[in-house]
Amino acid sequence: MHKRTLFRSALAAAALAACGLSFADDNVFKIGLILPMTGQQATTGRQIEAAAKLWMAQNGDTVAGKKVQLIVKDDTSLPDVTRRLAQELVVNEKVNVLAGMGITPSALAVAPIATQSKTPLVVMAAATSSITEASPFVVRSSFTLPQVSVALADWAPKNGIKTVVTLVSDYGPGIDAEKYFSERFLFNGGKVADKLRVPLRNPDFAPFLQKVRDLKPDAMFVFVPSGAGAAVMKQFAERGMDKAGIRLIGTGDVTDDDQLGDMGDVALGVVTSHHYSAAHPSPVNKKFVADFEKANKGLRPNFMAVGGYDGMRIIYDALKKTGGKGGGEALLGAMKGQIFESPRGPVFIDAQTRDIVQNVYLRKVEKKDGQLYNVEFDVIKDVKDPGKSRK
Ligand code: PHB
Secondary structure: HHHHHHHHHHHHHHHHHHHHOOOOOEEEEEEEEEEEEOOHHHHHHHHHHHHHHHHHHHHHOOOOEEEEEEEEOOOOOOHHHHHHHHHHHHEEEEEEEEOOOOOOOHHHHHHHHHHHHHHEEEEEOOHHHHHHHHHEEEEOOOHHHHHHHHHHHHHHHHHOOEEEEEEOOOOOHHHHHHHHHHHHHHHHHOEEEEEEOOOOOOOOOHHHHHHHHOOOOEEEEOOOOOHHHHHEEEEEEEOOOOOOOOEEEEEEOOOOHHOOOOOHHHHHHOEEEEOOOOOOOHHHHHHHHHHHHHHHHOOOHHHHHHHHHHHHHHHHHHHHHHHHHHHHHHHHHOOOOOOEOOOEEEEEEEOOOOOOEEEEEEEEEEEEOOOOEEEEEEEEEEEOOOOOOOO
């Protein structure tokens, strides 16, 4: 049994290595977009697929003489499924690029396949710092939790928040957020009364919120992945925590634009730090939001959509620059160092780390034309992932 498994993985590795060298059809350029289209992370899949399609509608499907084909697969956010789909896309479909990756475990499951087959892997959602180090073929168009958490830990103590309890999802991005927020907050003279971690799958926030209530800190710092914010906000209100004088702060994942419109007044005044708000007041963003909403029955784009949109741009530009010649390594080379204006603001892909460098904004939830938005009130420019500079 063991031998057979070994034999199978050796075969799979050989097949992957061979695939990196040859493309099925010289005139087609295939992007294998793996996303959670169903299950707990389905909003991420819906947002990124819509954004990728918008990019193609705006920019056409012929680049450098090649027909771009987008192949969307649903991994239901289970990393074993992500791995199997990636393997099939590389071996059978001979995709030129792998993309998507709704959660960190999915990105980590696919990283070795990218390395073995020399296929660029454009991570559009997952945001644990270490993902870019899991394969030299990873390029990230989303963000990292350390990148967006530090700014809030600088803001909080200057704004009456001296004690916090952190509440994070118990996996990569949550642990990154907890660590980088807490360390900076302590450095700034704050006190962390407790650090709570909730399971990623089917979380019940109630007992954790009760604990926070009992500890009565000035604020609760939250990281939950996109899609889970509304549940936290609802239970926070139901327990009367805001009335008890506990403020809710967090990374912008908790006031996700996909759900913010339906969160109700409990969200008003919540301060978060993040790289994208649908209310970002630039002409590029205004056009992006209007076009996205028009193409998707009024759905408001969130930060996942922007990761998908910019990821497509990175792929298109690399294809333009290389003319599709030179395979995965040439494409990867052409992705490094790209610089452009995103709907989120100016960004660039650091050639050394393959991670995105971008502005981080402090935002407060306010009503604009009767709807809730994350309104930016401060900016820290050109922030690199602090998770990298430590090693
Ligand atoms: C992740 O799994 O890396 C992840 C997912 C959703 C987020 C942020 C990070 O909002």
